[in-house]
Amino acid sequence: MAGILVFVEQRDGEIRKASLQAVSEAKRHGGAGGEVTAVLVGAGIGAAAAGLGAWGAARVFVADNPALGLYSAEGYTEAVAAAAAKAQPSAIFVAGTAMGRDLAPRVAARLGVGAIADVVKLALDGDAFTARRPIYSGKAFAEATTAGKRPQVISLRPNVFAAEESGGSAAVESLDGLGLAIRAVVKELVKAAGGELDVAEADIIVSGGRGIKGPENFALIKSLADALGGAVGASRAVVDAGWIAHSHQVGQTGKVVSPSLYVACGISGAIQHLAGMSSSKIIVAINKDPDAPIFKIADYGIVGDLFEVIPPMVAAIKAL
Amino acid sequence: MNCIVCVASVPDTASVIKLKADGTGIDESGIKWIVSPYDEYALEAALQLTEAKGGEVTVVTYGPAGAEPALRDCLARGAHKAVHVLGGEKTLGDSFTIARVLAAAIKGRAHDLVLCGVKGVGTDCSQVGQMLAELLGLPHVAIVTALEVGEGSLAATREVEGGKEKVECPLPALLTCQKGLNEPRYAALKGIMAAKKKPVDKLEVSSLGIQEGADLFYAVARFELPPAKSAGTIIQGENDPAGAAAQLVKLLREEAKAI
Ligand SMILES: Cc1cc2nc3c(=O)[nH]c(=O)nc-3n(C[C@@H](O)[C@H](O)[C@H](O)COP(=O)(O)OP(=O)(O)OC[C@H]3O[C@@H](n4cnc5c(N)ncnc54)[C@H](O)[C@@H]3O)c2cc1C
Ligand SMILES: Cc1cc2nc3c(=O)[nH]c(=O)nc-3n(C[C@H](O)[C@H](O)[C@H](O)COP(=O)(O)OP(=O)(O)OC[C@H]3O[C@@H](n4cnc5c(N)ncnc54)[C@H](O)[C@@H]3O)c2cc1C
Numbered sequence: 273m274a275g276i277l278v279f280v281e282q283r284d285g286e287i288r289k290a291s292l293q294a295v296s297e298a299k300r301h302g303g304a305g306g307e308v309t310a311v312l313v314g315a316g317i318g319a320a321a322a323g324l325g326a327w328g329a330a331r332v333f334v335a336d337n338p339a340l341g342l343y344s345a346e347g348y349t350e351a352v353a354a355a356a357a358k359a360q361p362s363a364i365f366v367a368g369t370a371m372g373r374d375l376a377p378r379v380a381a382r383l384g385v386g387a388i389a390d391v392v393k394l395a396l397d398g399d400a401f402t403a404r405r406p407i408y409s410g411k412a413f414a415e416a417t418t419a420g421k422r423p424q425v426i427s428l429r430p431n432v433f434a435a436e437e438s439g440g441s442a443a444v445e446s447l448d449g450l451g452l453a454i455r456a457v458v459k460e461l462v463k464a465a466g467g468e469l470d471v472a473e474a475d476i477i478v479s480g481g482r483g484i485k486g487p488e489n490f491a492l493i494k495s496l497a498d499a500l501g502g503a504v505g506a507s508r509a510v511v512d513a514g515w516i517a518h519s520h521q522v523g524q525t526g527k528v529v530s531p532s533l534y535v536a537c538g539i540s541g542a543i544q545h546l547a548g549m550s551s552s553k554i555i556v557a558i559n560k561d562p563d564a565p566i567f568k569i570a571d572y573g574i575v576g577d578l579f580e581v582i583p584p585m586v587a588a589i590k591a592l
Numbered sequence: 593m594n595c596i597v598c599v600a601s602v603p604d605t606a607s608v609i610k611l612k613a614d615g616t617g618i619d620e621s622g623i624k625w626i627v628s629p630y631d632e633y634a635l636e637a638a639l640q641l642t643e644a645k646g647g648e649v650t651v652v653t654y655g656p657a658g659a660e661p662a663l664r665d666c667l668a669r670g671a672h673k674a675v676h677v678l679g680g681e682k683t684l685g686d687s688f689t690i691a692r693v694l695a696a697a698i699k700g701r702a703h704d705l706v707l708c709g710v711k712g713v714g715t716d717c718s719q720v721g722q723m724l725a726e727l728l729g730l731p732h733v734a735i736v737t738a739l740e741v742g743e744g745s746l747a748a749t750r751e752v753e754g755g756k757e758k759v760e761c762p763l764p765a766l767l768t769c770q771k772g773l774n775e776p777r778y779a780a781l782k783g784i785m786a787a788k789k790k791p792v793d794k795l796e797v798s799s800l801g802i803q804e805g806a807d808l809f810y811a812v813a814r815f816e817l818p819p820a821k822s823a824g825t826i827i828q829g830e831n832d833p834a835g836a837a838a839q840l841v842k843l844l845r846e847e848a849k850a851i
Binding site (some may be wrong): 410567 | 603605606607608609611618620629630671673679680688689691707709713714715716718719720721722723724725726727731732733734735739751752753755756757759760761763765771772808809810811812813814815817818821824825826827828829830833834836837838840841842843844845848850851
């Protein structure tokens, strides 16, 4: 067993950024002493395969099948297991997106091994990884191993590892003869209105909490998010109040995010909220209470009324 | 419609997490134990289904004696029976071992639906459900926020980035349940009294053919607390909000290089 197999996720034939990050990370570790192999799964997606060479894959398996057009845990597990049988990797990397977090454990169980989820740092010792992962929603970290089991199935938190082109080309092989028996069938993928950017994928997030006073004022939060090219997040208090959908909630019982910039507006910084965003690279707080706990973890902050601060901020950003 | 609900007993989410002095684990003194919040959605879904269609709800946990209050809580809310596999001290976060134990405990018990939470808060792996589905040979739908169960099949909506997937699936199946699926009920006094008489089937892990700790799939070499953050730059903006806003944007641009 040698090398790293990376499951590469695509949507409409376009490779997800988080997967390029996973391929790049595999390459940075020199393929753990072997080759970096990618496995790309979908329908009509072959054209995207060769491009993975530039990101560090030496070989790409393509499972191109009409039955795999929409995600299926069973179908995709079959494809990744088939690729693993060919590549015999010592590790399997999966980007920790909704799809990846669903797929990795099923693949691991198929192969009879465990998995390490939501990893934020990897260290290679010989050909075995030790993986750092947040626990208790970031209140602590565990340096975890697979207790000697191979392959090591690891999901990587999106936006934590850099995607970098290393130049190179990949040999593309198709993965045929999969024994697909798909029972849970995705009938439809309903996209959020207006192609809204999801907090889990965003590089910049502007979140609103109870301090915004009412649902109509999410327009103000959105104006700042739009000026920054980011997504709109929320605290649980406002989700529970029905001001915005749960898919926007950041925190222990919402999404755990690590964007490069997180702006918390009118959010007090309860421990369960911090749990979801404290690994953001730069944290900004706007709150009228100088003692709000959010300021303890903020890199930058303004003590003031968000209704007076945000509009000139938007203007200043637009003037950049 | 027989439902099996897997519940993990976890530290209260408001707990302050401290490490043992030697970094080998979490200091559990003073921690209050609760039913993992997502497992409440799984239990509620099962209760509603059996109320509508008949059948029984069995809750299963794998944990130490201290996990029993969580099981009693589920019985008080209306679950019919409970299975308590005793152990789990050595398998914290070892999703695959947990899934193997649960699979062994569930096999042989009637189930049209196995329900889990999306994650056990604390260890936060979000893996046990999918692994359990594979080990039981069931199809699964994860992160379910809406559910309709018909004759021999179900339709579920699951949350993904930027949208929702509508999934159809034959029974038996496994679901992992997300907030939004329902509003979990609380236990009423009557339920709490009734729960005292409901059966809890206590099993040793070894009786399931698994030697706890002998064959691990996940091990933590070391626990650490996050590095303390140095104090940030806080601007007083009460008197001149526009000036503060301009200063912040400048800092984000020039110092933090974040925009
Ligand atoms: C001392 C001690 C401390 C513990 N602390 C925690 C903790 O902080 N967080 C925590 O989740 N658990 C805790 N447990 C229980 C522990 O064994 C969990 O089962 C395990 O940590 C959950 O692993 P996971 O993150 O892989 O679960 P996930 O994969 O995140 O769990 C997903 C779902 O699987 C099911 N599930 C998971 N574990 C169990 C279980 N043991 N029994 C029945 N169903 C289960 C639940 O439906 C859960 O929602 C503790 C146990 C002990 C003995
Ligand atoms: C099991 C459990 C899980 C939880 N999970 C989550 C989770 O996932 N995510 C989450 O966010 N919470 C979660 N919570 C809830 C959490 O404990 C807090 O209640 C919640 O985060 C508070 O939201 P908030 O900061 O918006 O509201 P508040 O705490 O009410 O804070 C509002 C803030 O707005 C400020 N403010 C008011 N007016 C203005 C103004 N004009 N300008 C500027 N600032 C202003 C105030 O000073 C205050 O700091 C959870 C709780 C529990 C028990």
